[in-house]
Amino acid sequence: MSDSQGSSGSATTGRTSWTSLPAPLRRFLRTETGSAAVLLAATLAALIWVNVDPGSYERLWSTRLYVGAGDDRISLDLHDWVNSGLMTFFFFVVGLEARREFDMGDLRERRRVALPALAGVGGMLVPVGVYLALNAGEPSVRGWGTAMSTDTAFALGMLALVGPRFPRRLRAFMLTFTVVDDVVALAVIALVYSERIALAPLLTACGLLAVVLLVRYAGVASGFVYALFGVALWIALLKSGVDPLVTGLVLGLLTYAYPAARGDLERASGLFRLFREQPTGELARTARVGLAAAISPNDRLMDLFHPWTSYVIVPLFALANTGVVLSGELLARAFTSPVTLGILIGFVVGKPVGIVGVSWLVTRLSGGRLRPPVGWAAVAGGGTIAGIGFTVSLLIAGLAFHGALLEEAKIGVLCAALCASLTTWALSRATALLPHERKARALLGTSAPLTDLTVDVDDGRDHVRGPADATVTLVEYGDHECPYCADAEPVIRALLGGRDDVRHVWRHLPLTDVHPNAQLRAEAAEAAAGQGAFWEMHDWLLAHQEETSVPMLVRQAKVLGLDTERFREDLRARTGAERIAEDVESADESGVSGTPTFFVNGRRHHGAYDSAALHAAVRAARVRADLGG
16 A cells, blocks of 8 residues: 655655655645635635626625525625635634644644744734734724734745745744634634623533533544534624634644554555455545545645635635725725725834744844744744734724724735835845855754654664765665555765765665565564665665565675575564564654654755755755754
8 A cells, every 4th residue: 555645646755655655744845735716715705706797796795695594694795705604614624734743743842832832923013013013093993903913824835935045944933823823813702892792692602612622532533423413613703793704713723643653554544454455445435534534634734625615715715805996086095095005014114023023032132042043034034924914803803893904904914915025025035145054044044953863863773875974864664565665766875976975774664564575674674784784685675576585685695795504594683673672662652654754963854865865954954954063
C-alpha cells in the first residue's frame, strides 16, 4: 500500500506508509496560497458587478431565504446567510488549525505560545489605538473593531506571492498570532457587535456546549452527533443575539489532532488487504471506516472543509461584501474620512508596529529565552502582511456601519490590503540586497528550532556515514524493501559526495504490513553490520528489491567477502531483531508513519526529497547552525 504526495507525482514525493499522511501545515499553507488568487478574483468581480449594475447586486444579496416552517423558521437575507452561516465553516477551519498547532505543531512546546500570542494581542491593540485616536468624539468610533483583525487566509496567500524569500517558519509564526487574532475578534463580535442579548437562548447555547463537552469526554466519535449539536448551538446563538460564528471556532478548537498510532495503521492495512482479496461492498465499507479511523478527526475534517472554505466560502464572502460603487466623490470623501484613515493607518502602520514592537519587548524582557522563530526582517514582513484585514474587518464593518460610513470602511479595508502587500514586497526585496551572512541572520534569526527527533543520534550505536564532525546530520527512517527509499538513495549519495558538510544516519522502519520481506532484509543488514559491512549490504538491498530469500542474502554476503556461516547463523538467531525493534520504537516516539522519513538536525523534513528539496533543507540547517554557533 503506497501513496504519492505532491502534485508532480514523482517518486521523490512518494512515501510508503502506515497512513502516508501529507504534512498538515504544508497542506494548509499550500491551499491558502492557491486560494489567494480566487479571493482576489472574487473581490474584483464584486467591484465590477456593483459598478456596472448596482441594482442587481443589491437585489441578489438582499433576497430573503427561509429555513423551517411556521413560527420556528429562520429568516435571513442571502448576505446574512453568507456572513453568519457559511462563514461559520471558515472559523471552524481556523479552530481546527489552531488545535492542530497546539497538539502537534510548534505550540506543543507551551512556552512557544507566549511570544506569538502576545505579538497577536499587540498587533490588535496598536491598530485599535490608531483608529480610536483618529475617530475620537465621532459617531464612527463604534467601528474600532474594524481595524484590528488579520485575514489569515488572504495574508498567508499574499505572503507567498509577494514575500517568497521569507522562511517557511514565518508562516507557522504568523498562523499562531493570527489564530489569537481571530479568537479575540470573534469575542469582540460576540460581546460588542451582537444585537440585544436574549437570555433564554443564550443559556440554551451554554447548555448545549456543556453537552458537547460531555459527549466528547465520553469518547463519542460520530460526526453526525457533533453536527447535530453544532446546528442546534448555531441556532441558539442566532436567537440569543450573539453572532453564531462563535460556533465554528469553538467546535474546531475542541477537535483533537494526533499522529496515527502504529496499531491503528496496521489494522487499516489489514482491512485493505482483506478487501483486496475479496472486493465486496461490505469489506469496502469496512476498509473505508478503518482507514478513516486511523487518522485524527482533525485531519479528516480539515481535508473535508478546508478546500471548500478557501475556494468557495471566503471568495463568496468577498463577492457579497466588497461591492462598493466607486466615484470621485466617494474617494475624495473617503481619504479625508477618519474611518478610512483609521483603518488604513491602523493596518499598514499599527499592525507591524504592534507585532514587531511586542516581539522585541518580550525578547528583551525574557533575556532572549523567548524569541521569534525567525529573524527580525522576517518578523517585520509578517507584521506588514498582517495589515491585510479583509474578512473579519468587512464582517465587523457590516455590523458597525451603514450607508456612507460602510462605504468608507470598505475603501479603507481594500486600500490597506493593497498597501500591506506592496510594503511586504518592498521589504522582501530590500532584505534580498543584504550581504549573505546578514541576510541569513535577518531571515532565520538565532532561535533554535523545535526538535522533532526524540532519540538523539548515538555515534556508537547508529549506522552513520559521512564526516563525524559534519554540521548537518540527516537521519533517515527507511525500509530496505521500500521503492521510495531506493529512489532517495542517489540524492543522499550526492549530498555526501558534495560540499554540503552532512552525515547520514539510517534507522530501520520495516513496514511488514506492506512489505513482507522488510524485516528479513533489515536483519540481513544487521547481520552484515556485525562484520563491519552494513553500508555495503544496505546499498545492495536498496538496489535489488526483488523477491528476497535467505540463500540469496547468503550469496550476497559471500560476494561482500563476509563469513557466510556466521552470517547465516546471525540470520537464524535473529541477532539484529532487538536493535531493529529499538529503531521502530524511536520512530513511533518521533511520530514517524512512513518511509522514507527524514530529520535534518533533529527537525522533521516535510515534503519532497528530491535533490533540490533535500539540498535546500541541508543548506538552511547549516546556516542556522552557523548562526547559532
